[in-house]
Amino acid sequence: DPTDPDLPERNPNNHNGYDTAYLWEEVWNTESVLDILEHFIREVEERDENGKKTGKKLLFPRYHQLDAVRRLVLHARSNPTGESYLVQHSAGSGKSNTIGWLAYYLATLYDDEDRRLFDSIIVITDRRVLDQQLQETIRQFEQVKGVVSTISGRKAKGLSEALSENKDIIVVTVQTFPHAIHEIAKRPGNRFAVIIDEAHSSQTGASARSVREVLSPKTLEEAEYHEEPDIDDEDLVNSQIEQYLKTTQRPKNISFFAFTATPKQKTLELFGRRNRMGEFEAFHLYSMHQAIAENFILDVLANYTTFKVYFNLLKKIEDDPMYPRRKATALLRSYVDLHEHAINKKCEIILDHFSNEVMHRIGGQAKAMIVTRSRLHAVRYKRTLDRLIREDHLPFKALVAFSGEVLDPDLQGKFTEGGMNGFPDRQTADEFKRPENRLLVVANKYQTGFDQPLLHTMYVDKKLSGVAAVQTLSRLNRIHPQKSDTMVLDFANDAQEIERSFAPYYEKTLLEEPTDPNRLYDLQYQLDQAAIYTADDVEAFGNEYFAEKGRQEMLLTIIRPVVENYTHLEKEDRETFKKALRQFVNLYAFLSQIITFQDVALEKYYQFARYLQKALPKENERLPVDVIENIDMDSYRIQETSSGRVMINADGTLKQPDEKPLHPLPEEKVPLSEIIQYINENFGTDFTNEDKIAYFADDMEKRLIDNTTLRQTFNPEINSRENVRIAFNNFFEETLVEMLSTNKEIFKKINDDEAFARLFKDYMFNRIYVQIVAGTG
16 A cells, blocks of 8 residues: 555655655766676576576666665775674565675775775575575676685685685585684685675574484374474574684674574674664665565465364373373373374365465466474375375375484384485475475475475464564565465464564564673572582683693593582472573573673683583473373364464564573472363364264274284285175274273264264275275375
8 A cells, every 4th residue: 555654665755856866866877877887787597497598687786785785885895894794684685686796896895005805705605505596696697707616515625725816706605614714714814704694693602503313203292392493594604603703702804794584683783783772783674574565575474374273182081180280281282283183184174275275376386385393294294195185186296395214103114305205305496396296395494595486375383483483484475477475374373473473574673782791690600509510620621621632531521420410409400400501501602702701710611511511411391191191182173263464563673582580480280180171161162073073083094094903904815895894893893992982972873873883884994995905094
């Protein structure tokens, strides 16, 4: 709406002339046009969706790209090397081109003494898909061969040679960047510009986390619990930068240019600058709000539908054990969401919605992504979708994306992305471009750095918040000539949660106040009070750690007795200590990038604490599994609860998170029956017989298919269909008795109503026979 003052479709009011006067006064003036011709206009190759060259075109900058590069160049030329610049540009705003233009412009800058301002421009990116895109963009800008050097993997020799030869632009991956740090440190007389694609501060401040080990959870609930929390891909790059800054304390021969769409608090403090109000903000801003208004990206919240899961729980035991109310309530709700029936029901909704509402969009090319909460969930979703697609003869396929190898405990089989898709996982992104591959099931993969304009709809079955929510949903915002809107169907979040996640990044992101360094000493004092180590332990560890020939086994010798003392603490004290230790390590790792600590003892303590944190044993903080064993689902329903546009109140201020108490209050324990009643009252509804029968049938199907003897009986090479049916009746009756506690109402209906029993038994036989004989069960 052009009349809405909150939407920037119009140019700012010009009280001294036309609102478009900036075009001829600023962009079209002689000096500006010559600058555009020299530094911005480029002839680039065009490619189709299969990567084949289709011709060439002239590339012009958008206004925000032109403005950003010029402001950065002007400030870099007017100020000494050693500055940090944060550029907050919305996803889909052409960031790769902006980085390319900036890199080439910086490579041509000279100071007043006619010396190059920067000896080399180092471009860092960690996302493999975007890394290829960024390298291609920079190479296409190359007018003279040899200006750009690309160093991949861990080729330290090639990097050293490129720096020694003062190559203009050097593109490195996160794997190569540790070598870049080492090489830069050896050249204090040289000046460098480091351009970081998607800057975010790491969660630990230490070196990047190693690759996640293969987990073998026994249930879907355990799969979600054990799934490691999301780590921004960008954090892997910044962890190395933070480590470097920690040892060098803001070197004066390096200027950092960090690009991000979603700056975190730490990122603002690390790369941002204070405004007149004392708040940290980006050097240059092109907001999501403005990008949507100018039609450079689509509004992913315009068509947003949330589903609330309604369910009832049935207690299976006669006695009434006591459990902590909050934890038991959360665990029981999780049980419902993770139940096999829930995945089946959600897959049915997804396929129905995609077939009827989505696949005909974007000229019949629309695709969708399904975001799951764990790798095991992704495996189950993929198998269920494949079965339903076959049964309904749908004209498309589903692919899956997850890392490593996953053991499905129910099937006792191991699954990989490549094995389930039928091609190597490095080909998944390209294979998803094929017209028959319409659905992509993901688990912590392709949720950032994935650019597919045909992606129209997202089905979310995972809790999302903050940066992760913005980055994940923003996969939909890429424009396409035939794409006019997007859709989100969310099974796990509500509209208010998503609004809170997007609000800080919708306009300008600010950080109100810096972190208080004195908090470090408060935490150290609290840790000392546990009395599981002495000052001599810390001193001995620090001396060994910083010794030129320090030995790992000596560090372990010092730490082992401390860990032993930790295990003798009361459970509540262990929790308190571990929480304070984690807060200390994270806070020191971050603050050391901002201020220079003169306290050598504190640095020794940090290394001691960091090592101790890794050595402490993990504790199983989940409730006993008997909470789940003592209940069963009565019925299950997913109902649409909110649909339409999610409205953003764009208050871009980020506050420092409130400190959580180190000593949690003891939790009230209540009977299991009371917890179940509370859940049913708050999340239940009036279920129809259809809902209950559907769940009962799904539950019985799983029990029957899991029966090894029944599966052998159903072998068509041994028994005819008629003989199988006779045997099935016995299996059916045995399973029905087992399910008496699940739903007495349906059990009684089958026993008392012969006509209903006959229909239900026929239905179950046909359902089981098709699955086992057809090989889909």
